[in-house]
Amino acid sequence: METKSAYIHIPFCVRICTYCDFNKYFIHNQPVDEYLDCLIKEFHQPIKKELNTMFVGGGTPTALSTPQLEKLLQGIADNFDIRNEYTFEANPDELTDEKIRLLKDYGVNRLSMGVQTFDESLLKVLGRTHKTEDIYQAVNLANKFNINSISLDLMYHLPNQTLNQFEESLDIALSMDINHISSYGLILEPKTQFYNLYRKGKLKLPNEDLGEDMYELLLDKIHASNLHQYEISNFSQQGHESEHNKVYWKNEYYYGFGAGASGYTNGVRYTNVNPVNHYIKKIRNNETPILQQTEPNIKEQMEEQMFLGLRMNQGVSKALFAQRFGKKIEDIYPNELLELSKNNLIKNERDFVKLTERGKVIGNEVFEAFLID
Template sequence: MNTVGLYIHIPFCKNKCFYCDFPSFSGKESLMVDYAKALSKEIDNSCQDKLISTIFIGGGTPTYLCIEGWKIIAESIKNLNFVSKDFEFTVEGNPNSFNEEQLEIFKTMGVNRISMGLQAVQEHHLKSIGRIHTIEDFKKSYIMLRENGFNNINVDLMFGLPNQTLAEWIESLEQVIELKPEHLSCYSLIIEEGTKFYNLYENESLILPNEDVERDMYAVTKDILKKNGYEQYEISNYAKKGFECKHNKIYWQLNNYVGCGSSSHSYINGIRYRNESNIEKYIGRMNESNTVVVEEFKNSEKDDIEEFMFLGLRLNDGIDIREFQHRFGVSIFDKYKDIIEKYVHMELLNLEENRLFLTSKGMEFSNQVMADFIL
């Protein structure tokens, strides 16, 4: 039986944030129950013969899903085969979208980790990026989670926002740290095509912090979080000891995972699968033919090697060079000797005790380094 991480996609949001290019939609609430039924079928079909090591329910805004939808999904989760009883089980949500009834269902399902999107603590920034909650809403939801016994919480923050100053970014970090979440994800804003921000950017009506300020924001993040007991374990992720996200590590270590729901991707034994992304079509396909996969792609060995490299290098622990040899039957130096030597010499990569990893400086230039590992 394959051991896999299970990702479940909930594609509904109350409103679309201005920067977001995730496969999520507003105004489709009437489809929630039918979607949950189709999703539940897919979970039953895809996971019967798998051993589940982690679950991550993401979106979209999973906590926006109606209670009836959650009850349907809970029925499917109950029947899965788990590696162990206390496996990591995350649900993503946004401030203002949690309620007591839903949290009770989460507890019976075994959810033990909540990931909450916040992005910034200044009301004007929340508004200007299209978030529909206030900082007070966030604090109320956070307290509600703690009162309900959730003792593993991640908070998402974003830097490099339009007109954001370094001082404001520090204020966001410090206010969140006061609440003592176990985990923080700190991503920089990327302007993605198809978003409201993309159009504004194209029209030159979006003022973004310059590269130097962004670099400072990244650097202070590491410092401030370290001083407060959070270890960086991935380019954008920080955790208290023992609270690293196990599910995301499955992606970064190129291990097997199954994705259920519209737009989901799976990776099983070297084959990538992509699901139908249109919600209506997803429901229709599931009901009519029991299959929602619209693309199947066998990774070549070259694809696997490249992905193993640039995903693994995101982690502070980097890549285990023995694992490379074991997976691909060839030494990492046969493939990348010159590149490794070049970046070790430039002090962007380090090689120590069988591990190859980005140095602190290397993390800042990670895109440049990783691009060189494309064969």
């Protein structure tokens, strides 16, 4: 299997959101220019590498200044030939006319915007820097510059959020000129401001049932819209699915560049060193930035293939499974397939194994069934 995708990590944010446990740092006083120099050094290629997909995420890549953004885009252009999908994550209030023009000029054809909600009070609770007005402006600008695919991230199961509030945000998102929505329920993560507030009894999350109701509402609204579901949390118009994320769900290879970034190539999963200063030091000393690497054994690869693949509506391809492992899914998981089908959690079709609608609501429980003892 060839490696035809790459992820680049920009670990800086203008403000730290209250719920966030991603690998990111408050940008103020960070050695951003040095980081970019090291990043470009890390992905240096003697001859341009041909890629199908490139995803620049974070943190927030649009937290970079315009000259810094241009330096990064030029570094990418010098080293990679991106044939298909070129995505940048963006915060709505950071997408200026100048930055979108630059992204467009360098061939970025997909923007993934961290919108989260259209409710002004919830945006404040989440600690986001943007207001709803910024979202409209950013989407208008992206359309003005003919960015091919525009995706919005929406969150649900937020503190004190009602079903109606989520419905309103969804309705607004679906009425906009966009092609893709990713929607995830909030998970309370340790080491976040939310977690501390929760422990002190100062934060109330909606109960689990309401979270499930919100997800069901999401699916109903999507079915009635011009988007279709292609993954548990991802919805798209025809031709606008995230090709890069499909690489992860199909358990295919990708490079990871930057502090704390992960990659998977030639059978090896690896993670780069973090934090930013350690990464810079390694690259400056011409040392590998890889901190740890593991080679998943066949059993682990099979498990990954199942629980990543089941996230997609199309499910796990039986032919690809057999081709990759030389064994049929039915031979590895005979009892699990039988039991989960009987409980209406999966559909065991001729060519694919996929989740049922009920299975999607409690996906994690289904995935666990495919862990081999």
